[in-house]
Amino acid sequence: xxxxxxxxxxxxxxxxxxxxxxxxxxxxxxxxxxxxxxxxxxxxxxxxxxxxxxxxxxxxxxxxxxxxxxxxxxxxxxxxxxxxxxxxxxxxxxxxxxxxxxxxxxxxxxxxxxxxxxxxxxxxxxxxxxxxxxxxxxxxxxxxxxxxxxxxxxxxxxxxxxxxxxxxx
Numbered sequence: 001x002x003x004x005x006x007x008x009x010x011x012x013x014x015x016x017x018x019x020x021x022x023x024x025x026x027x028x029x030x031x032x033x034x035x036x037x038x039x040x041x042x043x044x045x046x047x048x049x050x051x052x053x054x055x056x057x058x059x060x061x062x063x064x065x066x067x068x069x070x071x072x073x074x075x076x077x078x079x080x081x082x083x084x085x086x087x088x089x090x091x092x093x094x095x096x097x098x099x100x101x102x103x104x105x106x107x108x109x110x111x112x113x114x115x116x117x118x119x120x121x122x123x124x125x126x127x128x129x130x131x132x133x134x135x136x137x138x139x140x141x142x143x144x145x146x147x148x149x150x151x152x153x154x155x156x157x158x159x160x161x162x163x164x165x166x167x168x169x
Contacts, residue, residue, distance in 0.1 A: 002157075003136075006118060010150070012053065013107075014033075017123055018035055020034060038145045055078075056080050057080065102121055106130060107126065108129060120135050125141040
């Protein structure tokens with residue numbers, strides 16, 4: 001995919017992209033989310049290749065913060081209502097333009113960024129409007145390896161996948 005060749009930053013939504021969108025709340029009000037281990041390896045592979053990974057999510061969650069720390073994602077923005085604000089800040093800090101950014105989303109709140117970035121990605125079970133705005137739709141649903149698929153597609157487009165395989169295996 002042509003748009004993937006220039007990607008220097010991948011921004012991920014959490015609920016519905018890195019998770020299946022379900023939030024489990026126990027009797028004590030503690031929220032839990034399920035993350036796919038394959039998605040984690042996809043994030044690490046991007047980072048190993050020099051591609052930055054960021055998270056912008058509208059919710060605040062200890063489990064999400066912990067997962068971001070575990071994956072060494074430095075650009076982590078939670079509790080964000082207007083996703084374009086941290087986006088603009090990241091572009092300025094990194095010194096890149098819209099065309100060098102991929103964004104993976106699943107719901108209507110993701111459309112503002114998907115319409116700006118060079119590579120808008122929707123997960124397979126995203127709402128119709130998000131799928132329509134995407135340049136690429138993952139084969140898998142959110143939380144079921146979709147982030148890994150996106151990472152692999154970008155790295156293959158940039159000719160970096162074989163080097164990652166050599167380092168990991």
